[in-house]
Amino acid sequence: MIQSRTGRSCIRVVIGGLCSAFLLTGDVYGQEKILNLYTARHYQTDEAFYAGFTKATGIRIDRIEGGEDALFERIKAEGRNSPADVFLTVDVARLWRADQAGIFAPVVSAALVQRIPSHYRDPDNKWFGFSARARVLGYDKNRIKGGELARYEDLADPKWKREICTRSSSHPYNLSLISSMVLHLGEEKATQWARGVAGNLARSPRGGDTDQLLAVGAGECAVAISNHYYYVRLMRSKKAEDQTVVKKVGLVWPNQMDRGTHVNISGGGMLRHAPHPEAAVRFLEYLASDEAQTLFAKGNNEWPTVKGVKLANPALESLGHFKADSLPLANLGKTQATAQRIADKVGWK
Amino acid sequence: MITALAVRSRIPGFASIRLGWLGWSSLITAMLVLAPLVAVVWNVFLPSETWPHLAATVLPSYIWNTLLLVILVAFGAVFCGVVPAWLVTAYSFRGRRTLEWGLVLPLAMPAYVMAYAYTDWLQAAGPVQTALREISGLQVREYWFPEIRSLPGAATMLSFAFYPYVYLLARAAFLDQPASAIEAARLAGYGAWKIFWRVALPLARPGIAAGAALALMETLADFGTVSYFAVNTFTTGIYRAWLSLGDPVAAGQLATFLLVFVAAILSLERLQRGRARYGGKRTPMVSQRLRRGRALAAAAVCATPVFFGFLLPAVILLGLAAGEHDEQVGARIYSLAANTFVLAAVAAAVAVLVALLLTYAARTIKTPLVQAANRFAVLGYALPGAVLAVGILFPLGKIDNAVAAWMDAVFGVKTGLLLTGSMTALIYAYLVRFLAVAFQTVEAGLTRVTPSMDDAARSLGLSPARTLARVHIPVISGSLATAALLVFVDVMKELPATFAMRPFNFDTLAVEAYNLAKDERIAEAALPSLLMVGVALLPVILLSRQIARSSPATKPARSPAATELRRSQRRRSLASPEDSPTPVSIDESA
Numbered sequence: 023m024i025q026s027r028t029g030r031s032c033i034r035v036v037i038g039g040l041c042s043a044f045l046l047t048g049d050v051y052g053q054e055k056i057l058n059l060y061t062a063r064h065y066q067t068d069e070a071f072y073a074g075f076t077k078a079t080g081i082r083i084d085r086i087e088g089g090e091d092a093l094f095e096r097i098k099a100e101g102r103n104s105p106a107d108v109f110l111t112v113d114v115a116r117l118w119r120a121d122q123a124g125i126f127a128p129v130v131s132a133a134l135v136q137r138i139p140s141h142y143r144d145p146d147n148k149w150f151g152f153s154a155r156a157r158v159l160g161y162d163k164n165r166i167k168g169g170e171l172a173r174y175e176d177l178a179d180p181k182w183k184r185e186i187c188t189r190s191s192s193h194p195y196n197l198s199l200i201s202s203m204v205l206h207l208g209e210e211k212a213t214q215w216a217r218g219v220a221g222n223l224a225r226s227p228r229g230g231d232t233d234q235l236l237a238v239g240a241g242e243c244a245v246a247i248s249n250h251y252y253y254v255r256l257m258r259s260k261k262a263e264d265q266t267v268v269k270k271v272g273l274v275w276p277n278q279m280d281r282g283t284h285v286n287i288s289g290g291g292m293l294r295h296a297p298h299p300e301a302a303v304r305f306l307e308y309l310a311s312d313e314a315q316t317l318f319a320k321g322n323n324e325w326p327t328v329k330g331v332k333l334a335n336p337a338l339e340s341l342g343h344f345k346a347d348s349l350p351l352a353n354l355g356k357t358q359a360t361a362q363r364i365a366d367k368v369g370w371k
Numbered sequence: 372m373i374t375a376l377a378v379r380s381r382i383p384g385f386a387s388i389r390l391g392w393l394g395w396s397s398l399i400t401a402m403l404v405l406a407p408l409v410a411v412v413w414n415v416f417l418p419s420e421t422w423p424h425l426a427a428t429v430l431p432s433y434i435w436n437t438l439l440l441v442i443l444v445a446f447g448a449v450f451c452g453v454v455p456a457w458l459v460t461a462y463s464f465r466g467r468r469t470l471e472w473g474l475v476l477p478l479a480m481p482a483y484v485m486a487y488a489y490t491d492w493l494q495a496a497g498p499v500q501t502a503l504r505e506i507s508g509l510q511v512r513e514y515w516f517p518e519i520r521s522l523p524g525a526a527t528m529l530s531f532a533f534y535p536y537v538y539l540l541a542r543a544a545f546l547d548q549p550a551s552a553i554e555a556a557r558l559a560g561y562g563a564w565k566i567f568w569r570v571a572l573p574l575a576r577p578g579i580a581a582g583a584a585l586a587l588m589e590t591l592a593d594f595g596t597v598s599y600f601a602v603n604t605f606t607t608g609i610y611r612a613w614l615s616l617g618d619p620v621a622a623g624q625l626a627t628f629l630l631v632f633v634a635a636i637l638s639l640e641r642l643q644r645g646r647a648r649y650g651g652k653r654t655p656m657v658s659q660r661l662r663r664g665r666a667l668a669a670a671a672v673c674a675t676p677v678f679f680g681f682l683l684p685a686v687i688l689l690g691l692a693a694g695e696h697d698e699q700v701g702a703r704i705y706s707l708a709a710n711t712f713v714l715a716a717v718a719a720a721v722a723v724l725v726a727l728l729l730t731y732a733a734r735t736i737k738t739p740l741v742q743a744a745n746r747f748a749v750l751g752y753a754l755p756g757a758v759l760a761v762g763i764l765f766p767l768g769k770i771d772n773a774v775a776a777w778m779d780a781v782f783g784v785k786t787g788l789l790l791t792g793s794m795t796a797l798i799y800a801y802l803v804r805f806l807a808v809a810f811q812t813v814e815a816g817l818t819r820v821t822p823s824m825d826d827a828a829r830s831l832g833l834s835p836a837r838t839l840a841r842v843h844i845p846v847i848s849g850s851l852a853t854a855a856l857l858v859f860v861d862v863m864k865e866l867p868a869t870f871a872m873r874p875f876n877f878d879t880l881a882v883e884a885y886n887l888a889k890d891e892r893i894a895e896a897a898l899p900s901l902l903m904v905g906v907a908l909l910p911v912i913l914l915s916r917q918i919a920r921s922s923p924a925t926k927p928a929r930s931p932a933a934t935e936l937r938r939s940q941r942r943r944s945l946a947s948p949e950d951s952p953t954p955v956s957i958d959e960s961a
Contacts, residue, residue, distance in 0.1 A: 058875065064886035064887075064889070064890060065890065084875040084876055085875065085876060086792075086873065086874075086875055086876075086877075087878070087882075087886065088870040088871060088873075088882075089757070089867070089870050089871070091613070091614055091757065092757060092760055092867060092870045092871035093870075093871070095760065095761045095764055095871065096764055096791070096792070096871055096872070098764075098768075099761075099764035099765055099767065099768030099769075099791060100768055100771070100772075100788055100791050100792070101768055101772050102772065103771065103772055103775045103787055103788045104788070105787065105788065105792070105875075119617060189601075190598075190601045192607075192610070192611050192614070192615045197615055225518075226601060227601050228520040228599075228600055228601035229490065229494075229520060229599070229601070230891040231891065232891040233490075233494070233496075233891070236494070236495075236496035237494075237495060237496060239496055240494075240495040240496040240500070240501075240511055241495070241510055241511040241512070242495045242496075242511050242512070252891060261694065263496075267496070358615065358617065359615070359616045359617050359618075361615075362611065362615035362616050363424055363428075363616070366424065366425075366428040366429045367428055371601060371603060
């Protein structure tokens with residue numbers, strides 16, 4: 023009887039699965055030498071941090087890599103019994119919102135306060151930015167001369183009609199840029215600016231930052247808004263077509279003559295109910311160490327937030343120094359909803 | 372004693388004493404599955420300030436885009452699913468055997484992966500347009516090229532990704548329909564088209580409608596494809612309210628409207644299915660041999676969706692994967708594949724068992740409560756996964772913390788969280804999300820088991836449980852296998868719930884592919900994507916064989932009891948040309 027045989031093997035699969043489910047949940051609690059990490063970073067080069075930390079401290083890292091919002095909701099739902107010690111994410115607005123929800127605990131650490139500049143961390147030291155991500159402009163060197171495009175404000179100039187490529191306004195990278203415009207210019211002028219940018223788009227927003235750079239390379243638009251490390255990644259690519267794009271596309275570091283280029287951070291903090299608080303602080307301190315800071319630059323082409331750290335990344339170094347906006351990043355979170363409303367209002371999809 | 376039973380049976384909920392366990396267990400299961408939806412719907416009662424903004428700016432266009440997308444995908448999926456299903460069932464031609472199972476392959480290709488592959492290939496910077504420019508000497512803006520990242524583009528991707536639902540259910544229905552009807556039509560001089568339109572299609576309608584409903588619910592829940600193409604749909608709006616505007620309440624309210632919309636679609640589907648039940652003599656349908664031009668045309672029609680929904684994107688991915696060597700993925704890839712396979716297999720088994728429990732309870736117990744619970748229990752499918760994940764996390768976290776506090780207070784044992792973040796929670800999440808797939812499929816199968824068969828089994832003295840085991844399951848084993856496969860591939864491709872609820876250090880192929888793609892490393896994402904296809908291939912092939920084997924049209928029944936029943940049913944249908952329109956309920960037989 024085939025039916026009953028399949029039936030029986032089905033039941034066996036179910037029971038086996040459930041047993042292994044309970045086994046897997048086993049040893050999360052109460053053990054020393056473990057750090058439970060929830061991280062929204064998902065760069066393969068991050069493996070180097072984890073290995074480095076374990077080597078330096080003997081503490082094993084158990085981790086879940088996931089969407090920041092999913093992990094955040096999970097921490098909230100898990101409440102006081104959450105196994106998570108540290109939450110890492112890649113956007114300052116998310117850090118701000120997580121703090122608002124009361125999931126972080128203040129960290130007392132002289133090393134962290136001393137090494138990480140104050141505008142890259144929470145005023146109460148509940149979260150810290152470990153790497154900076156600059157929002158830059160990639161431009162078609164054949165069509166735009168140096169100096170023609172120097173500020174974010176220039177993007178709203180009608181002369182770039184049908185020339186700008188960017189991703190959706192609801193992406194955190196664009197939201198934080200719009201937020202910074204609101205904070206610097208005020209809501210009204212920021213709205214005008216966003217309307218200008220939306221009116222200059224070469225195509226409706228779509229794809230990621232790399233796609234915008236490739237579009238400039240292909241001649242679809244003259245300017246792309248992108249985070250800097252996507253460009254560096256193309257520089258480091260061995261593919262011929264990526265090299266062609268790099269040759270054709272130049273980078274503008276906006277607002278160098280005034281407030282500096284807008285940056286967002288990747289960072290994190292210790293959770294209020296962390297079962298291993300000591301390990302958590304040690305991990306955060308490790309992320310601010312010279313070794314880890316270099317790994318941020320070397321692995322994922324991000325700028326270290328600690329000053330004077332070796333980059334060990336010739337492509338990134340070749341971009342030279344730039345002036346970063348020193349606006350306290352904590353403010354960007356508060357303005358994010360306003361930024362989205364503005365984008366919706368002016369039709370920046 | 373009998374009078375007492377009869378009296379009690381009029382009280383809803385106590386309809387059947389003898390079947391109490393079935394009714395109650397189905398009710399409890401349905402409630403478990405419904406709990407997360409209640410957590411989402413609860414938001415309707417909370418205040419939100421984002422509504423006026425959304426309604427004034429983006430919401431109308433979101434609704435319009437969603438409707439357009441749903442309509443396009445409905446047409447696309449039904450066309451790509453039904454026509455090949457009929458061709459491979461009613462005709463024989465060169466390549467039919469391969470296409471018969473090949474048509475299911477796109478199921479293994481997640482829609483968002485397909486979207487990545489096509490975008491990479493077709494965008495201005497991609498190989499197709501680059502070659503075009505080299506040949507023609509034109510510049511980018513000097514020619515017109517269809518934009519893949521658009522609403523029609525998204526509809527195309529989703530149609531190719533979801534038509535197999537329609538194909539599988541339509542084919543099962545075509546295989547199962549009484550050949551006598553087709554033969555009669557042929558004798559009456561109906562042409563091929565007329566037979567298809569007037570006889571086969573109406574008979575297969577419940578299956579087709581169930582498949583289309585699945586495709587539409589998937590479309591409504593899709594976030595990966597539409598967000599990558601920046602096509603703003605209702606789902607996008609939910610995410611925007613939640614994540615960008617920081618208003619989870621508004622997101623929950625929007626999600627509730629989506630649920631209402633889906634409930635409406637499902638009711639329509641049910642309404643059109645009506646009380647129709649199809650039965651009759653199931654003799655093998657003789658497939659007609661096609662020759663030359665016609666055979667070629669049929670093969671071409673069937674091959675088109677396989678080509679665009681599977682072969683071409685797979686080849687693009689292969690090309691991408693060949694250009695990248697990612698050592699870290701390489702080392703982990705086997706554990707990723709194993710995790711994926713185990714998770715999907717367990718979830719599929721659980722979902723099919725639960726679906727069988729619910730559908731069978733609804734069939735035997737005509738209590739409104741059981742019926743209603745079933746209608747609602749499938750809605751989780753249309754909710755965007757992340758919204759559902761929050762809906763699941765919330766009650767689960769509450770229970771977990773309550774249990775932990777209790778264990779600590781009473782026994783002084785620190786248990787931590789037992790459910791959240793364990794495989795149990797994950798399987799539960801999959802069940803909530805994908806029960807609809809199993810449910811629709813099993814139910815469509817059960818409608819093909821005529822009430823007279825139940826009737827005969829019961830009058831021969833079989834208990835309901837044994838009727839299920841010896842009559843229903845053998846007859847609908849094809850549907851059960853289909854249901855298991857659909858859940859399997861769905862779980863394999865699933866992202867948001869896996870993201871939100873998986874245990875420590877436990878990644879799947881879908882997670883890996885998505886992480887890489889989200890980081891704009893499409894080429895590196897190609898390898899795990901291809902492996903997902905590989906993991907799905909085995910069950911897909913098994914399934915196709917199962918369908919072909921289990922259909923009454925091509926194989927005599929395996930169970931002697933079922934054979935006996937069919938005989939008796941045949942006698943009955945000879946005696947009375949129509950099946951009894953109202954299915955037998957337990958009350959009446961008791």
